[in-house]
Amino acid sequence: MTSRYRFTAYLIGATAARTGDELSGPAVLLLGVGASGAVAGSTLLAGLTVAAAVGGPVLGALLDRSRAPGRILAVGLIGYAAGLAAITALFGAVPFALMVGIAVVTGLLAPAIGGGWTAQVPALVPAPKLGRASTLDAMTFTAAALIGPGLAGVLATAAGAPVAMVVAGVLTLIAVPFAWRLPRNSEGQRPKFFEAATVLVRNPALRQSTATSTLSCVGVGMAFVCYPLIGEQRLGSAGYGTLLLVGLSVASLLANAVLSRRSYSPDRAVQLSTVAIGLGLAGAAVAPNAPLLVLAVALTGIGEGPQLASLFAVRHREAPPELRAQVFTTAASIKIAGIALGNAVAGPLAACSPTVGLVAAAGTQVVAAVAHPLWTVRKQLVR
Template structure:
């Protein structure tokens, strides 16, 4: 059954929330880098992201059992905005470990921005339109990735990282009414948490796509903390480094626009897009000038956009209806944890050599792509 709630309203709310999320990550990074250096910045960012591994499964279980999932998402958005404001207010005024602790608590709510929204899509569109809706949903991540980092870099360069943090929180709050009005469900299946927690492992297609994308995200997390320093080193400002992500996002958006018009195997696309990401990261590591650096980052975007859209397609195809929210939020949490690991490892590497950090990030894409066939031995049925 579909709802009278407009899918355009869903896309508006999701885009606002995800833009706030995409803005908050570089803002947190720049807040730490500007005051204490790359290690402090990556530590603070890792604190914000790593706890999502715990928050995702819990939020998914609540959403699957709730008759008003939109209100749960709205509460999560409010909490996330409040956490960002608290980090901003406390940074520099209290011991750094306490600020990291606040970031960890705030990160528990991060799945409300990603997977929690996506799990609601099947209730909003007819089954025949689910594939296109999934691609449009993935494109809200791309739009957010286009606007968020660029806005973070601009605000950090002109008004300071704390202002960027506040704007990120405001964007999350803008999404609250759109989340609140998401349709409820007269009946919600009562799946057991243990069953839902293991479906990602037991289902070959879900296991394969999740494992590949998580390994890829470790490398992406490493690259993320390298971009500000690459910008400082090659473009003259750490804030300009985050602007590199604009080129990445434009390429990602264009790639998904092309993908939405074609039939393709999402399982295979996950692997091929990972290869493209790796080539782009390797190119950025050795690019001798700004033009080639932007081109390499754009190639990374050509991989990142289709990778996300393909992941959504696999999850919608394979997730049991009674566990859909848990599948999406848990898988998103695992990916976020991979990014957090990459952030933590990438900080010290970037401090020594941003180019070496990008090369290591490219190496993780190689590992993910080569291991992709190993996660399942069964050929997936076309459904």
């Protein structure tokens, strides 16, 4: 009963923190755009995102070294909320370069919201239930992605971007007591910083899942840029394109709800889910009408949810216990970098044609799925 309560508390805390994170990105963008224009908004968001990609390995090593990782997570959450508050309070009152610096420092703590939490799951559930727990954990990301951006838009429109920033910080702080009470480690480990990168390369299953999902994330990052333009082109409004992302998240959530009740091979599921994402993106590129476009986006969501859950399952199974947090946060940083690359590449392609952008995004999924079996061969080359 205690274990079940603890995991339920974990899910509540993780959902609150991750919703705050998903809300904070659009809120930062809207704050900058509303006050100083598109360049200011995108620059602030870039500072927040890039820093998150850098901070993962360091935070993961700190979590692995600590006998009380929940306390580290709690401090990280408080720091992230404080950073959001500083950006909100100081924007326009101090030089913009300083604002970007605050965004970068704040972003360094973002891995406390993602991989840092997930690495604690094995301490909360017995080994036979770890697969289902991984799926439920992945659903917190999907729920946050469903709620956060929409809430940011509603709050910014109704009350202003600063209010959206405040709510993002409050949601992050709600998660603090849930993180603080996470179980302590029986003994602290002393892993080297950045040691997880070696593990991710040398372990065949981790190498395979990380490489496949990162390539897939490049395509997903491209698609996120293209969806609003597709909405404007085919549905009459960029806002409808944004709503496609909501439909994607709903499909992802439902797929994981079904997956959580079944046994499956996570390694194989990573590949199959990538195929589903690719088919969905290709379908969206050529869909002649709104119903088929919605179905194509839903198929992408059906792939995305199980892909994330399967990634978690592989990492829990393969990561050395003394490096688990560092493996999760480092892999999350690589994923963020993949999405950022996709965002950057999609700009010129989408400006030419959003259809071309989606075709290219689907192509990355094909490459990722076809290359999936190859990442486990010739292990001696990376020793």
